[in-house]
Amino acid sequence: MRYFPILLFCLYCHPAYVCAHSLEADAGQVSRTEDAFQKGLAALQDNRLEDALEDLNAAEREHPDDARVRNFRGILLVRMGRTAAAAAEYQESIRLDPLLEDAYRNLGFLRWTEHQLAPAREILERAVRLSPDDLFAHYYLGRVDLDVERYEYAFHELELSRQQWPGDAAFLIQVITGYISLGRKEDAHKSLEQLRKLPLSEAQSVQLVSLLLSFHENDAAISLMQTLSGGNSPKQAKWAHFDLALVYLLAGSDEKAMVEAHRYWDSLPQASEKSTEYAEGWSLIGIACAHLKQGDRSVNAFRQAANLAPDDEESWLNLTRELMELNRHPEAITAVQSGLDANPKSYALHLRLGAAYLAAGRYAESEKVFRDLVAAGDPLPTGYIGLAQVLLRTGRATEAVTKLSAAEKKLGPTFLLSYFRGLALDREGKPSEALAAFQAAVRLNSNSAEAHLNVGKMEFSLGQVHEAIAELQEALRLDPDNKQAQRLLSQAYRRAGDEKEAENFAEASAETSVAPAIDLIGDFFVPPWQVPPNPAAK
Numbered sequence: 001m002r003y004f005p006i007l008l009f010c011l012y013c014h015p016a017y018v019c020a021h022s023l024e025a026d027a028g029q030v031s032r033t034e035d036a037f038q039k040g041l042a043a044l045q046d047n048r049l050e051d052a053l054e055d056l057n058a059a060e061r062e063h064p065d066d067a068r069v070r071n072f073r074g075i076l077l078v079r080m081g082r083t084a085a086a087a088a089e090y091q092e093s094i095r096l097d098p099l100l101e102d103a104y105r106n107l108g109f110l111r112w113t114e115h116q117l118a119p120a121r122e123i124l125e126r127a128v129r130l131s132p133d134d135l136f137a138h139y140y141l142g143r144v145d146l147d148v149e150r151y152e153y154a155f156h157e158l159e160l161s162r163q164q165w166p167g168d169a170a171f172l173i174q175v176i177t178g179y180i181s182l183g184r185k186e187d188a189h190k191s192l193e194q195l196r197k198l199p200l201s202e203a204q205s206v207q208l209v210s211l212l213l214s215f216h217e218n219d220a221a222i223s224l225m226q227t228l229s230g231g232n233s234p235k236q237a238k239w240a241h242f243d244l245a246l247v248y249l250l251a252g253s254d255e256k257a258m259v260e261a262h263r264y265w266d267s268l269p270q271a272s273e274k275s276t277e278y279a280e281g282w283s284l285i286g287i288a289c290a291h292l293k294q295g296d297r298s299v300n301a302f303r304q305a306a307n308l309a310p311d312d313e314e315s316w317l318n319l320t321r322e323l324m325e326l327n328r329h330p331e332a333i334t335a336v337q338s339g340l341d342a343n344p345k346s347y348a349l350h351l352r353l354g355a356a357y358l359a360a361g362r363y364a365e366s367e368k369v370f371r372d373l374v375a376a377g378d379p380l381p382t383g384y385i386g387l388a389q390v391l392l393r394t395g396r397a398t399e400a401v402t403k404l405s406a407a408e409k410k411l412g413p414t415f416l417l418s419y420f421r422g423l424a425l426d427r428e429g430k431p432s433e434a435l436a437a438f439q440a441a442v443r444l445n446s447n448s449a450e451a452h453l454n455v456g457k458m459e460f461s462l463g464q465v466h467e468a469i470a471e472l473q474e475a476l477r478l479d480p481d482n483k484q485a486q487r488l489l490s491q492a493y494r495r496a497g498d499e500k501e502a503e504n505f506a507e508a509s510a511e512t513s514v515a516p517a518i519d520l521i522g523d524f525f526v527p528p529w530q531v532p533p534n535p536a537a538k
Contacts, residue, residue, distance in 0.1 A: 036062055037069060044076060052076050067097035074106055086110060101130035105137045112144050120144045139163045151178035169195060169204045176211055189215065202228060202532035206243055210529060218251035228532070238267045239530040245284050246529060254288040261285045279309035280527040283318060287524045295326045306335070310342040313349055314525035320352050321521045329360035347373075348522075354386045355521060358393075366390050374403075381407060381416045388420050397427040415444040419451055426454070431461050449479035457488060465496050 040055030056073045063069060074089035090107035093100055108124035111117075124141040127134060142157030155178065158165065165171065172195045179188035192211060200208060205228055212221035225247045229240030245260035265281035286301030302319035309315050316339030323332035333356045339349045354369035367390045373383035384407035391400035404421040411417070422437035435458035441451040456471030469492045475485040490505035 037066075037072075040072065040076075044072070049076060049080055053080070065096055067093040067100045067103065070096065071100065071103045071106060074103070074110075078106075078110060083110060083114065099130060101127050101134060101137070104130065105134060105140070108137070108144075109140050112140055112147075115147075117144055117148050121148070135161045135163060146174050146178060149178070149181070151181050154178060155182075167194065167198070169198045169200050172198070173204065173207050173211070180211075180214055206529050206532065209243070209247060213247065213250050221247055222251060222253075236532065238264060239532050241267055242280070242284075242527075242530045245281075246526065249284060249288055249291075249526065252291075254291040257288040258285055261288065275308040276312070279305040279312060279315055282308065283315065283525075283527055286318060286322065287526060290322050290325070290524065295322065298322050299326070299328075306339070310339075313339060313343045313346045315339075316343070317348055317352060317522065318524050320356060321524060324356060324359055324521055329356060332356045333360060333362075351382055351386065352521070354383075358386065358390060363390050363394050367394075374407075379411070381411055381414050384411075385416050385420055388424060392424060392427055397424050400424040401428060413440065413444060415441050415448065415451070418444060419448070419454075422454055422458075426458065431458050434458050435462065447478060449475045449482060449485075452478065453482065453485050453488075456485070456492075460488060460492055460495075465492055468492050469496065 036055050036059040040052050040059055043049075043052035043055055053073070053076055056069060056076060059066070059069045060073065070089045070093035074086040074093065077083070077086035077089060087107060087110055090103045090110065093103035094107070097103070104123050104127035108120050108127055111120035111123060121141065121144045124137055124144060127137040128141060131137065138157045139161035142154045142159075142161060145151075145154035145157060165175070172191050176188050176191045176195065179185070179191060192215065195208060195211075205224060209221045209225050209228075212218075212224065222244075225240075225244050229237075229244050241260050241264035245257045245264055248254070248257035248260060261281050261284035264284075265278065268277050268281070282301045282305035286298045286305060289295075289298035289301055299319065299322055302315065302322055305312075306315040306319050316336060320332045320336045320339070323329070323335060333353070336349055336353045336356055340346065340353065343349055350369060350373060354366050354373070357363070357366035357369060367387065370383050370387035370390060374387060378384065384403060388400040388404050391397070391403065401421060401424045404417050404424060408414070408417045408421070418437050418441035422434045422441060425431075425434035425437055435455065438451055438454045438458060441448065442455055445451060452471050452475035456468045456475060459465075459468035459471060469489065472485050472489045472492060476482055476489065479485070486505045490502050493499075493505065494502035
C-alpha cells in the first residue's frame with residue numbers, strides 16, 4: 001500500500017495536521033499490521049467513513065492492546081462529528097501507550113476546538129515534552145496560549161512551530177492584542193495593516209476601532225465608527241450611538257461623546273429591566289463631564305448610574321473617584337459605603353473606602369480598613385501600600401518597613417512594595433537601605449520617573465554625586481516637568497563643581513520632599529464596547 005496519498009488526504013481534510021502527522025509517523029509500522037487496520041486506513045483515505053469505522057473496529061478486536069488503532073479511530077470519530085467518543089479513544093490510546101505522542105497531540109487539539117483550554121494546554125505540553133520536534137503540537141499549544149492571553153508563551157510556541165499563521169481577522173485581532181500587551185509595537189502595527197485589508201464583520205470592525213485608538217489613530221477610528229453607525233434599525237442605532245460615544249470619549253472629544261451618549265440614552269426603551277443600559281449611558285456622560293471639569297454634572301451623572309445599577313461596583317467606583325477628585329471626601333465616604341451595602345464582597349470598594357478615609361484625614365478608620373484587607377490575605381500589594389501610607393502619615397515608619405517587608409516575602413518582589421519600602425526606610429533615617437530598595441524598584445520598573453528621582457536623591461545624600469546626576473537626568477527625561485529633579489540636579493552639579501550646568505537648573509522652584517503617594521483612586525471605569533446585533537438573529 002502507498003501511504004503518501006493518505007498523507008495528502010489528511011492534509012486537506014482537517015483536522016489537518018493532527019491526522020497527517022499521525023499517519024506519517026505510523027507509515028513504517030502499518031505494513032506490518034493486520035489487514036483490517038490497512039483496510040481502515042485505506043477507507044479513511046477514500047473518505048468512506050462508515051467502512052473505515054467497521055475496519056478499525058475489527059482491527060481493535062484483533063489487537064485490543066494496540067494504542068495506534070485507538071488513536072486512528074479517534075481521528076475518524078472526530079471526522080464523523082462524534083467528539084466525545086473520539087476523546088475517549090484518545091484517552092484509551094494514552095492509557096495503552098503513555099509514550100504515544102500522537103494521541104496527546106490529537107486529544108489536545110480536540111480539547112482546544114472545544115475551548116477546554118486548561119486541559120488542552122496540559123495535554124499539548126505533554127505532547128511537546130514527548131516529541132520536542134512536533135511542529136504541529138507547538139502550533140496548537142501556541143493557539144491555546146493565545147486564547148488564554150499568555151502572550152509571551154503563545155508567540156514563543158507559534159514561532160517554534162514554523163507554521164504559516166492564519167490570515168483571518170479573528171486570529172489577527174488576537175495577535176495584535178498580544179503584541180500590544182508585550183510592547184511589540186512594530187509587530188502589532190504590521191499585523192494591524194494586514195487586518196485593515198480584510199473584510200470584517202461589524203463586531204470585528206468595532207474591535208478594529210479599539211485597536212486603532214490604541215495606536216492613537218483617532219481620526220481613522222472615528223471615521224470607521226461613523227461608517228458603522230450608518231444603519232437605521234433601532235438595534236443598530238442603539239449600539240452605534242453607544243460605541244461612537246465611546247470612540248469620542250477615548251479620542252478626547254468629550255463634548256461629542258456627551259451628544260452621542262444622550263442619543264444612546266434616548267434610543268433605549270422605557271423599561272425598568274433596561275436599567276443597566278441606562279447606567280452605562282450615564283457613565284459615559286459622567287466621564288465626559290469629568291474630563292470637561294464639569295464636576296457637579298459629572299457627579300450627578302455618576303449618581304444616576306449607581307442608582308440604576310447598584311450591583312455594578314464600577315458605577316460606585318466612578319462616583320467616588322470624582323467626589324474625591326473634587327475633595328468632597330465626606331460624600332465619597334458615604335457613597336462608597338452605599339456601594340458596599342450593595343456589593344459587600346467587593347475588594348475594590350473596600351480599598352476605595354480605605355483611600356477615602358485616608359484622603360479625609362481619618363487615619364484610624366483608614367488603618368482599620370487596610371489592616372482588615374491585609375488580615376484577609378490580600379493577594380495584591382495595594383492593601384499593604386495603603387496601610388503603609390497610613391503608618392507613614394502617622395509617624396510609624398519602622399512599622400511601615402516591617403509590613404512592606406512581610407508583604408514582599410508573601411507576594412514576591414513588586415515595584416510598588418520596593419518603592420514604598422524605600423520611602424519608609426528614608427523616613428526611618430536609613431539612606432543606604434532606602435537606596436537599595438529604590439534601586440530594586442527601578443529594576444522592576446525602569447520607566448518610573450519617581451523611582452529614578454529617589455535613587456538620585458539617596459545617592460546625592462550619600463555623596464555619590466556623579467551617580468546621582470545620572471539618575472536625576474533619567475528622571476527628568478521620563479518627566480521633563482519634574483521640578484524636584486531640576487532642583488536636585490542644580491545642587492548636584494554645583495557640588496560637582498559644574499556651575500554652568502548648576503545654573504541651567506537653578507531657576508527650578510524649590511520643592512519639599514516627595515510625599516508618598518499611590519493612586520488608590522484609580523482611573524474611571526469605562527463601559528465595554530457594545531457588540532453589534534447578529535443579523536441572523538433579527
